[in-house]
Amino acid sequence: MTTAAHHRIVLITGATKGIGLATAGELARAGHTVLIGARDPERGAAAAAGLTAQGLDARAVRLDVTDPATATAAAGLIAAEYGRLDTLVNNAGVARDWRRTPEELPVEAVRETYETNVFGVVTVTNALLPLLRESAAGLIGNVSSGLGSFSFLADPDSPVWEHATLLAYNSSKAALNALTLVYARALRDSGIKVSALEPGYCATDLNGHSGHSSAEEGGRRIARQLAEAAAGPTGAFFHPEGGRYAW
Numbered sequence: 001m002t003t004a005a006h007h008r009i010v011l012i013t014g015a016t017k018g019i020g021l022a023t024a025g026e027l028a029r030a031g032h033t034v035l036i037g038a039r040d041p042e043r044g045a046a047a048a049a050g051l052t053a054q055g056l057d058a059r060a061v062r063l064d065v066t067d068p069a070t071a072t073a074a075a076g077l078i079a080a081e082y083g084r085l086d087t088l089v090n091n092a093g094v095a096r097d098w099r100r101t102p103e104e105l106p107v108e109a110v111r112e113t114y115e116t117n118v119f120g121v122v123t124v125t126n127a128l129l130p131l132l133r134e135s136a137a138g139l140i141g142n143v144s145s146g147l148g149s150f151s152f153l154a155d156p157d158s159p160v161w162e163h164a165t166l167l168a169y170n171s172s173k174a175a176l177n178a179l180t181l182v183y184a185r186a187l188r189d190s191g192i193k194v195s196a197l198e199p200g201y202c203a204t205d206l207n208g209h210s211g212h213s214s215a216e217e218g219g220r221r222i223a224r225q226l227a228e229a230a231a232g233p234t235g236a237f238f239h240p241e242g243g244r245y246a247w
């Protein structure tokens with residue numbers, strides 16, 4: 001268990017399943033209080049119950065990242081119950097363009113993707129920033145993807161070059177990477193660190209379970225990257241195998 005000085009209040013968006021839920025388990029087992037962000041209260045309660053049954057400190061918080069009212073309400077609940085937030089993990093994400101070319105993808109699918117993967121992060125981050133400012137060491141981890149790296153998108157020699165055609169997903173993660181750097185810059189003087197995280201290619205609902213790693217391995221990588229992000233400089237982009245991604 002962590003000591004009181006190291007005990008953190010952590011909110012993870014989209015933590016009902018997949019990498020978000022696995023990250024929640026990792027951080028709860030490390031002794032932190034984990035708030036399971038869930039757009040569906042029943043799925044959130046079920047995910048939290050799975051952790052509390054193991055004696056862990058977890059509870060569900062209703063949060064649809066595309067609905068600013070739920071972000072405001074979540075911030076109000078966390079303010080009333082805990083008075084601060086130490087770590088925000090912007091994990092909720094969607095992929096609507098799997099196996100579709102840019103010209104096959106309706107613009108509505110691009111908008112929907114951005115609503116969650118980009119605008120949702122702004123909504124949640126801005127709603128929670130006043131509480132992160134109450135932390136002694138505020139941290140924001142944005143769960144991004146190497147598929148959003150410009151270095152990858154511009155590299156025809158990449159072994160996963162076929163995935164460079166995902167118009168909505170890849171460009172939304174590129175935008176998320178830019179948001180990460182802008183928030184890191186804007187919050188530099190506040191002491192709140194902001195970094196982009198990468199869980200590796202994990203078998204989850206998002207990709208039809210085509211990933212090579214399990215969601216649990218992804219959760220372990222995100223937990224490790226959060227620890228490194230807390231200890232290191234702001235504005236990093238972590239590689240799943242260790243070290244940093246080129247932006």
Ligand SMILES: NC(=O)c1ccc[n+]([C@@H]2O[C@H](COP(=O)([O-])OP(=O)(O)OC[C@H]3O[C@@H](n4cnc5c(N)ncnc54)[C@H](OP(=O)(O)O)[C@@H]3O)[C@@H](O)[C@H]2O)c1
Pocket residue numbers: 013014015016017018019020037038039040043063064065066090091092093094116120143144145146198199200201202203204205206207211215
């Ligand atoms: N899987 C990979 O290989 C991989 C690689 C790199 C990065 N990532 C990133 O990792 C993150 C988690 O993905 P995953 O693979 O674990 O996918 P997943 O199993 O499909 O989980 C996605 C989570 O996001 C939630 N979510 C979706 N829209 C939401 C909204 N509007 N408000 C709140 N929650 C919402 C889902 O909730 P519901 O239960 O309500 O649907 C679910 O909990 C994503 O940001 C993804 O881009 C994944």
